[in-house]
Amino acid sequence: MALSLMEGNEALARGAIAAGCNFFAGYPITPATTIFNSMLKMLPGTGGICIQGEDEIASIGYCIGASMAGKKALTATSGPGISLYSEQISFAVGSETPLVIADVQRLGPSTGSATKGADSDIQFLRWGSTGGVPVIVLAPRDVLDCYLLAVYAFNFAEEFRCPVFIASNKEIGLTKQSVNLEALSLPPVINRSLFSGTTYLPFAAESGESPPFLPIGGRTLVRLTSSTHGADGFITNDPEVIAQTQQRLRDKIEGASERLTLFAEDIKERSKTLVISYGVTSCAVDDAVKALERDGRAVSTLVLKTLWPVPERLLREKARPFQRIIVFEMNLGQYVREIRRVLCHKTVEFHGQMDGRLISPQTIIEVLTSD
Amino acid sequence: MTSFLNKSRPPVYCPGCTHATITTQLDKAMVALGLQAEKTVIVTDIGCSGLFDTFFNVHAVHGIHGRALTYATGLKLADPELTVIVTMGDGGLGIGAAHVLAACRRNLDITLLVLNNFNFGMTGGQFSVTTPTAAVVSSDFLNQAESPIDICAIAESAGASYVARCSGLDRDLSEQIARALSHQGFAVLETLGMCTGRYTKNNHLTPGILETLKEEMPATPGVVTKNQRPEYGTRYRELSRKSSGFFPALGIEKKIDLPGYRRQGVAILGSAGMRIVTAGDIVCHAGLAAGMNVSMKSDYDITVLRGPSVSEILISSGKIGYSGLESPTAICALSDEGVRRRSSVFAGLPPDTIVVREKTITVPETAATIIDVDFRECKIKKENWALAAVAVLAKKTNVLNGEMLRCALQSRFTGRAYQDAMALVTTILNDSRM
Numbered sequence: 001m002a003l004s005l006m007e008g009n010e011a012l013a014r015g016a017i018a019a020g021c022n023f024f025a026g027y028p029i030t031p032a033t034t035i036f037n038s039m040l041k042m043l044p045g046t047g048g049i050c051i052q053g054e055d056e057i058a059s060i061g062y063c064i065g066a067s068m069a070g071k072k073a074l075t076a077t078s079g080p081g082i083s084l085y086s087e088q089i090s091f092a093v094g095s096e097t098p099l100v101i102a103d104v105q106r107l108g109p110s111t112g113s114a115t116k117g118a119d120s121d122i123q124f125l126r127w128g129s130t131g132g133v134p135v136i137v138l139a140p141r142d143v144l145d146c147y148l149l150a151v152y153a154f155n156f157a158e159e160f161r162c163p164v165f166i167a168s169n170k171e172i173g174l175t176k177q178s179v180n181l182e183a184l185s186l187p188p189v190i191n192r193s194l195f196s197g198t199t200y201l202p203f204a205a206e207s208g209e210s211p212p213f214l215p216i217g218g219r220t221l222v223r224l225t226s227s228t229h230g231a232d233g234f235i236t237n238d239p240e241v242i243a244q245t246q247q248r249l250r251d252k253i254e255g256a257s258e259r260l261t262l263f264a265e266d267i268k269e270r271s272k273t274l275v276i277s278y279g280v281t282s283c284a285v286d287d288a289v290k291a292l293e294r295d296g297r298a299v300s301t302l303v304l305k306t307l308w309p310v311p312e313r314l315l316r317e318k319a320r321p322f323q324r325i326i327v328f329e330m331n332l333g334q335y336v337r338e339i340r341r342v343l344c345h346k347t348v349e350f351h352g353q354m355d356g357r358l359i360s361p362q363t364i365i366e367v368l369t370s371d
Numbered sequence: 372m373t374s375f376l377n378k379s380r381p382p383v384y385c386p387g388c389t390h391a392t393i394t395t396q397l398d399k400a401m402v403a404l405g406l407q408a409e410k411t412v413i414v415t416d417i418g419c420s421g422l423f424d425t426f427f428n429v430h431a432v433h434g435i436h437g438r439a440l441t442y443a444t445g446l447k448l449a450d451p452e453l454t455v456i457v458t459m460g461d462g463g464l465g466i467g468a469a470h471v472l473a474a475c476r477r478n479l480d481i482t483l484l485v486l487n488n489f490n491f492g493m494t495g496g497q498f499s500v501t502t503p504t505a506a507v508v509s510s511d512f513l514n515q516a517e518s519p520i521d522i523c524a525i526a527e528s529a530g531a532s533y534v535a536r537c538s539g540l541d542r543d544l545s546e547q548i549a550r551a552l553s554h555q556g557f558a559v560l561e562t563l564g565m566c567t568g569r570y571t572k573n574n575h576l577t578p579g580i581l582e583t584l585k586e587e588m589p590a591t592p593g594v595v596t597k598n599q600r601p602e603y604g605t606r607y608r609e610l611s612r613k614s615s616g617f618f619p620a621l622g623i624e625k626k627i628d629l630p631g632y633r634r635q636g637v638a639i640l641g642s643a644g645m646r647i648v649t650a651g652d653i654v655c656h657a658g659l660a661a662g663m664n665v666s667m668k669s670d671y672d673i674t675v676l677r678g679p680s681v682s683e684i685l686i687s688s689g690k691i692g693y694s695g696l697e698s699p700t701a702i703c704a705l706s707d708e709g710v711r712r713r714s715s716v717f718a719g720l721p722p723d724t725i726v727v728r729e730k731t732i733t734v735p736e737t738a739a740t741i742i743d744v745d746f747r748e749c750k751i752k753k754e755n756w757a758l759a760a761v762a763v764l765a766k767k768t769n770v771l772n773g774e775m776l777r778c779a780l781q782s783r784f785t786g787r788a789y790q791d792a793m794a795l796v797t798t799i800l801n802d803s804r805m
């Protein structure tokens with residue numbers, strides 16, 4: 001068993017390549033730049049394309065164009081870049097263009113702290129596009145997860161024809177860890193399903209599903225747009241068609257929520273407390289819970305790796321037996337809103353921190369023992 | 372192919388709008404060039420020029436205002452066989468100016484048709500970046516305080532390899548479009564036109580006046596001699612063939628057995644430029660050589676070669692979760708600003724924590740055991756202090772040993788860098804003063 005030393009950003013890039021990513025465009029930004037660096041080292045020599053856009057809007061636009069021609073595209077940025085991506089994210093949602101977006105989060109708002117971590121963008125990723133259409137957001141907890149979730153992200157993007165976010169964090173992206181990639185079990189790589197019938201309508205799909213794909217530049221002519229369209233890709237004013245498409249865009253993701261739900265759990269029979277966390281914070285939770293266990297206090301944990309769509313059923317099921325639910329987040333309360341919404345019949349405690357430092361196991365122990 | 376026009380979706384422009392003429396002439400040019408529909412894509416912007424893709428039986432993308440060139444670039448890079456035509460109005464030209472400049476500079480084989488009709492037609496005749504100062508538009512006096520741009524002059528100076536301006540009513544428009552389309556590289560063709568729904572209602576503009584306008588503006592060369600260079604896609608593919616390509620992650624085999632190794636945490640406190648991160652890497656590699664799990668967290672400012680730099684490494688035979696370093700077992704104190712960045716940690720340190728302190732550095736009061744080293748006396752350059760301090764750790768602490776350190780240098784460095792590092796480390800390991 002040989003271990004490798006790498007940071008989360010390199011692992012994310014390697015995971016993307018393992019998933020078949022062959023196009024990257026990005027704009028330099030701390031702390032995401034090393035994803036770009038890694039892709040630039042690895043993609044061009046193998047027939048892939050890696051370019052630097054003139055700005056973030058262009059970078060994601062290049063990815064969207066390339067994806068429309070059949071490439072599997074990745075872009076990577078941080079908070080200020082995600083803000084600029086916003087209109088193109090909406091375009092990818094509306095034109096049903098597969099795309100993976102890595103957001104190596106830093107402390108916001110705005111320019112904030114370039115070299116300090118935070119889970120700043122958790123609600124922005126969900127709601128930072130127009131129309132309110134659901135998106136998929138995965139949250140890695142460590143370096144190995146960056147690799148693994150990159151593969152899942154591409155699989156989801158391809159299957160659901162939508163942008164998929166990887167909500168990383170400076171504290172994962174730029175932290176190096178020993179990883180054993182050989183021992184990792186990856187899901188089979190999924191590629192978008194290609195249309196095989198006779199008359200192709202680019203947006204014709206069963207209800208709750210994404211349409212089969214054909215590339216721009218193939219033998220069958222394709223029309224792609226985010227402007228309100230019918231199955232043929234031409235603009236429509238028909239309220240029935242509009243309603244159907246709106247519903248389908250929603251259903252294709254929310255209807256698959258359970259299949260999209262990735263998580264880890266450590267449920268202890270004797271425990272009365274459940275800690276819910278995600279991202280890098282969940283590592284500190286693990287350490288804290290282990291320390292408490294050594295002192296004879298059993299605490300259960302649930303680590304969410306899919307944040308959007310909200311794994312509502314999982315949350316309800318896992319929380320049911322517990323008297324005390326506590327959420328830890330590296331911000332001042334973003335995702336806890338969803339947990340409180342779902343677990344509306346329970347009291348959900350919250351501890352957040354947003355000062356450029358990780359939430360420490362010691363802090364978590366103090367919160368957990370302050371009852 | 373006799374026509375690419377979509378008979379079931381004829382142009383829907385206002386009577387007399389130049390866009391309708393351009394639609395017909397673009398089709399004529401495409402036919403004359405013998406383009407294949409399945410290898411042609413029209414990418415349109417927003418506004419009246421954004422309707423173009425619906426009139427043609429070719430591949431089509433209708434995107435966001437100002438961003439048409441971004442999708443066009445992705446499409447062309449992904450499929451070099453595509454003929455990529457972008458239609459954009461003077462509105463898109465303004466809002467998407469950064470992309471126009473980038474496309475000119477890059478010289479990817481795309482044709483940009485700028486349908487300049489001097490105002491925002493669809494939204495009600497507001498002024499654009501090409502509206503004449505004296506024009507009467509729906510933006511009240513605002514255009515009178517600004518000057519219009521000459522996109523052809525801009526494109527030429529930004530590096531476009533083909534730049535031409537014409538009237539959208541020119542008799543030879545289809546030939547002019549065909550010339551732009553057949554150019555290998557980024558081609559800009561500006562067509563001056565009449566927006567009969569808005570602009571000409573308050574501004575006297577006729578085909579004759581358009582012709583005069585065109586003649587009064589600076590002449591355009593078509594092929595820009597000074598900007599001729601290889602097409603971007605061709606050049607990109609040529610250069611990328613020399614790129615190394617995918618390389619698997621470097622796996623580091625366990626070479627040293629260290630039974631009973633207890634979890635260690637090391638903080639290397641220095642400054643940017645002192646190779647603090649590299650020294651941290653070495654400590655990690657040393658741990659890996661002993662089959663340990665490692666993690667390394669770095670903390671530095673956005674400045675380069677200035678400011679504190681801190682690396683915190685954890686080494687453990689067990690799984691490492693939290694990557695923060697609460698209670699280090701060893702510290703290398705190599706610069707005052709680095710120490711200040713972690714000053715709070717010193718007070719709580721127990722006596723068995725070792726602090727390797729370069730003797731000029733001030734450290735806060737602590738119960739930890741301080742080992743002073745004089746790297747200046749040993750003539751060690753500042754950029755090697757961190758590696759030298761790691762060698763001292765190998766002699767004085769349980770973090771790593773000499774064998775682990777040598778393995779680490781082997782896996783982390785090659786060539787001259789390896790020889791230099793090994794020489795430095797060997798000197799320190801054998802130096803009785805440290």
